[in-house]
Amino acid sequence: MNLPLNIHWYLDVGAATLVIVMTGYGLLRVFRLLSETGGNLLMRYIFFQTAALFVFASGRAVGHILKRVFLYTGHEEMWALLSPYSGGINTLTFVAFSIIALLYSDIERAETEIGRLSEEKRTIKSLLDYKQTILDSMVFPAMVISTDYRVIDVNKPFLELFGKDREEIIGRFCYEISHDSPEMCDSEDHPCPMKYILAGKYPVTMIHHHRGSEGEGVVEIAASAVTGGNGEVTAMIEVLRDITEELRRDEERELMRSRLQELQKTESLRTLVGGIAHEFNNMLVGIQGNAEILLIKAGELKEEEKRRLRKIMDSSQKMADLIRKMMVYEQATSFEKSPLDMNDVIRDGMGLATKGFPPEIEVLTALSDEPLPIVGDRSSLFQVVINLLTNARDAMPNGGMVRVQSERKRVDGKDYAVLIVSDTGEGIEKELLSRIFDPFFTTKDVGKGTGMGLSVTKGIVEAHGGFIDVSSLKGEGATFSVYIPIHSAPAEGVTEERKSPSLKRGRKVLIAEDDRTVREILSEMVSEAGFIPVVAGDGREAVKRFEEEGDEIAAVFTDIIMPEMTGYELLKEIRKTDEDTPVIAISGHAGSLRREDLLKEGFQDFIEKPFTMERLKEALDLDFT
Structure with missing residues (x-):
């Protein structure tokens, strides 16, 4: 069908x-x-x-x-x-x-194969565990990063550094962990290590700032490539070394090194300045002394000749003033210290210094409401204020603003009266900051400055137990801060000159001086003053002359620094047999000498080279005890 x-x-x-x-x-x-x-x-x-x-x-x-x-x-x-x-x-x-x-x-073969695979699995797991043990045993933190910047693995020190669990890190972008940033690090100061690795530039070392559990720190990164069998980069391993403390120690060492260099440079300069000042002062004694004696005996000289002699004396005096400034840098001048209020010194200095300021310069003042008691030499501290304000004025040729402040400040457990002078001028280049206090260093045009202003200022401040701090950037003005120790106690009294009846003309004056030119000029000045000079080329010869003619000697002039025997030693030898004869110290290299110290030692007066006839007569006319 x-x-x-x-x-x-x-x-x-x-x-x-x-x-x-x-x-x-x-x-x-x-x-x-x-x-x-x-x-x-x-x-x-x-x-x-x-x-x-x-x-x-x-x-x-x-x-x-x-x-x-x-x-x-x-x-x-x-x-x-x-x-x-x-x-x-x-x-x-x-x-x-x-x-x-x-x-x-082949069932038997299958079982063998399955057993082999199981053994391989156990071996691989053992190798992975061993790899992790090696990673965790490293001293430094380590991180494995895929080429798409994701963290594949980290070790235990890394987890401790960043204070995180492994689950919080694995799979995240490396910059999210290291820098706590949603963006990849790719700036000039933070180049990306992975980009160097992928470009075939490995191994590579660089410095980064990482944000760990204790805040931001500086780390050194050593990055290497992880490659496959064909040589292709598949990942990168970073080993981190925290160098925050190391850099801090390096900075401290560099600071100490620079301070030591500055100290050595300062000491060398002071030694040089002291030696130059001593030699120059001795030469100036000859120049100025001869010119002055010629003027005294210039009865038959023409007016033009007298004018030239006066020019020689004026130039010598200017040179002497410059040397005194150098001696201030060397802390070689003696100061007459007394209790002062730093605010009063600042006001007096400003009153004089700002008179020459053009109208384009605005001066602002903010002085401390409380007194700032110090012990110091008014005239030298006065000079500090003038020097700093003059420096600020010169830094603003087109006008600007100067701010003058004072305050009490505690530094390293010690109270200071602080003068702060700030300007809005041209500023100082960073590489020049370490040189601005050197004698004769200046950035001004020729003829517009000697280069001694700031060096003198530093010398004065340090001689008062203080220090100067300066901060400046080119084009942004400068700020000078002067620190003088607060001193509430009254100033120590200075030993006053011991007085007695004036010396009688016609008596002898013993001169102990190793420099022949100074010795000859001093002899002529003593003669012009009405005394009979008795000269000695060193301390031992002076002792001998004093022993021979001591009853006729009314006073002794002695250089402090001499070969064979110093002025101090000569004073002691004279005092062994004579307690009354005035001994007057002279020196062209005061070094650490101060007038009050010399008076305490037993000298009746102290004359700094170069000196004038008037100063010598003043010393001989003093009333001595």
């Missing part, structure tokens, strides 16, 4: 055909994989199972097609005969192929 074709027929036959095609294609693909892998155990097993599936599925599909064909062609009896056996045949075929697959799979 012929049945009409309908939609069920098409679907049944089409689906059966599709099953045959799909399972056949799957079998083909597995066969190709089996060929590519060299026929390993796993692929062989999969191949036979796929073949069994193909036979089973194809058998079922062919059965459906045969059913439709028998029914369509009118052979229902044939289909009725075969249909009871079709399912069993298909099942038997599938089981047969499965058994074949198992037989060809």
Whole structure:
């Protein structure tokens, strides 16, 4: 009986055909994989199972097609005969192929392979654990970063440095962890190590600022590439070394080194200045003394000749003033110290210094409301104020503002009276800041400054136990801060000159001086003053002359620094036999000498070289005890 074709027929036959095609294609693909892998155990097993599936599925599909064909062609009896056996045949075929697959799979080999894979797994886990132990045993923090900037692994020191758990770090971007930033580090002071690694520039070392659990610190990064078998970079490992404390120690060492250099330079300059001042003063005694004696005896000289002699004396005096400034830098001048209020000194200095300021310069004052008691030499501190204000004025040729302040400030447990002078002028270049206090150093045009102003200021301040701080940037003005120790107690009294009746003219004056020029000029001046000079080239000769003519000697002039015997030693020798004869100290190299110290030693007066006839007469006319 012929049945009409309908939609069920098409679907049944089409689906059966599709099953045959799909399972056949799957079998083909597995066969190709089996060929590519060299026929390993796993692929062989999969191949036979796929073949069994193909036979089973194809058998079922062919059965459906045969059913439709028998029914369509009118052979229902044939289909009725075969249909009871079709399912069993298909099942038997599938089981047969499965058994074949198992037989060809070599169970013993499969177990061996599974055991090997398990051992490899344990080995890999052991290696991973060992790798992590090595990482964690490192002294320095380490981080492994993928080429897409994500953290792959970190060690224990890294976790401790950043105060985080591993789960909070792994998988995140490296810059989020290291810099606490959502953006990649790629600035000049923070170049990205990964970019150097990817460009083939490795290993690489650089400095970064990282933000750890204790705040921001400076770290040194040593970055190396992790490469695959083909040499391609797959990751980067960073080893971090915290150098924050090391840099701080380096800065402290550099500061100490610079301070030591400054101290050595200062001491060298002071030694040089002292030596130059001594020699210059001795020469000036000859120049100025001879000119003065010529003027005294200038009865027959023309007025033009007298004028020239006076010019020589004026120039000598200017030179002497310059040397005194040098001696201030060397802290070689003696100061007459007394109790002062720093505010009063500042007001007096400003009153004189600002008179010469142009109207384009505005002066602002903010002095402390409380007194600032110090002990110091008024005239020298007065000079400090004038020098700083003059310096500020010269720094503002086109006008500007000067601010003068005073305050009490505690530094290292000690109270200071602080004078602050700020200007809005040209400022000082950084490389010149260390030189501005050197004698004769100046940035002004020739003829507009001697270069002694700031060096004198520093000498005065340090002689008062203080110090100067300066801050400046080129084009942004400068600020000078002068620190003088607060001193509430009254000043120590200075030993006063011991007085007695004036010396009588016609008596002898002993002169102990190793420099022949000074000795000759001093002899002439003593003669002009009405005394008889008795000269000695050194201290020992002076002792001998005093022993021979002591009863006739009314006073003694002695240089402090002499060969064989110093002025101090000469004084002691004279005092062994004579307690009354005045001994007057003279020196062109005061060094650490101060007038009050010399008076305490027993000298009746102290004359600094170069000196005038008037000063010598003053010393000889003093009343001595």
